[in-house]
């Protein structure tokens with residue numbers, strides 16, 4: 001177990017940002033924290049980094065209780081949304097600073113800078129200053145700066161938020177490649193469920209400061225423990241009947257005939273299919289269709305597969 005959180009609670013005044021969180025993260029794991037805005041994701045990372053003090057509970061990294069240690073005494077690299085680059089230093093100098101206290105030769109340092117900057121496609125920017133770079137380029141420099149140290153633990157808070165879709169895909173593949181290569185235990189915060197499902201070894205879903213579920217992407221996707229997890233991590237829509245809630249994915253709604261009848265409120269073109277929104281007694285159901293269906297049409301449908309939730 002590389003990182004253990006034991007009953008960690010964080011209060012800001014009277015507000016409980018984290019509520020009795022216990023987690024165990026394995027060495028080399030790519031562990032994603034997923035949750036809505038304000039659920040406590042960043043706070044969790046800041047506590048592990050030592051940028052914030054726990055109100056109660058313990059944090060253990062590699063068998064060492066680091067709860068009361070300052071950030072510099074924890075071998076933890078960080079990339080946050082607001083990437084901190086020195087504005088009056090070049091990209092190369094920024095990366096070199098990250099390696100200052102690392103006991104390796106000068107040539108090894110240079111090799112690492114060259115290697116990582118080529119991987120992240122910023123090699124031709126090494127002589128530029130942060131102010132001369134686009135947001136996405138700065139973000140890649142921040143990632144490079146953190147990875148070049150090859151820390152035991154890497155904390156990433158929405159590190160790809162400024163990248164366009166294409167770069168986002170390639171950057172996250174790269175992060176994962178480097179993470180694997182150097183066996184860097186990574187905690188990665190996102191509110192993008194597709195990203196979480198695509199790249200996590202395990203996902204931890206948090207809401208209102210509490211851990212709702214921890215598991216492999218496939219496990220959480222197929223067996224969400226409650227409605228909040230299901231709505232965050234799956235494409236399920238919900239039908240509330242008789243005190244129960246039925247969750248159904250678009251691919252499991254068969255249109256054309258069946259025991260349910262609703263009204264089409266919208267059709268969206270999603271490339272290989274249309275996503276059809278149906279109002280069924282005030283519940284919004286999403287279904288897939290080969291064709292666009294006119295708004296206002298009455299439509300029958302059946303559910304081939306669904307999950308019943310007993311409570312919220």
Ligand SMILES: Nc1ncnc2c1ncn2[C@@H]1O[C@H](COP(=O)(O)OP(=O)(O)OP(=O)(O)O)[C@@H](O)[C@H]1O
Nearest residue numbers: 012015017035036037038039040041042043044191
């Ligand atoms: N320094 C602080 N003082 C007071 N309240 C804070 C402080 N930092 C965070 N909070 C509150 O704690 C809650 C959790 O914040 P946090 O930044 O961890 O959420 P988050 O899940 O990372 O959200 P987002 O996805 O929007 O970044 C929020 O309600 C926030 O307002």
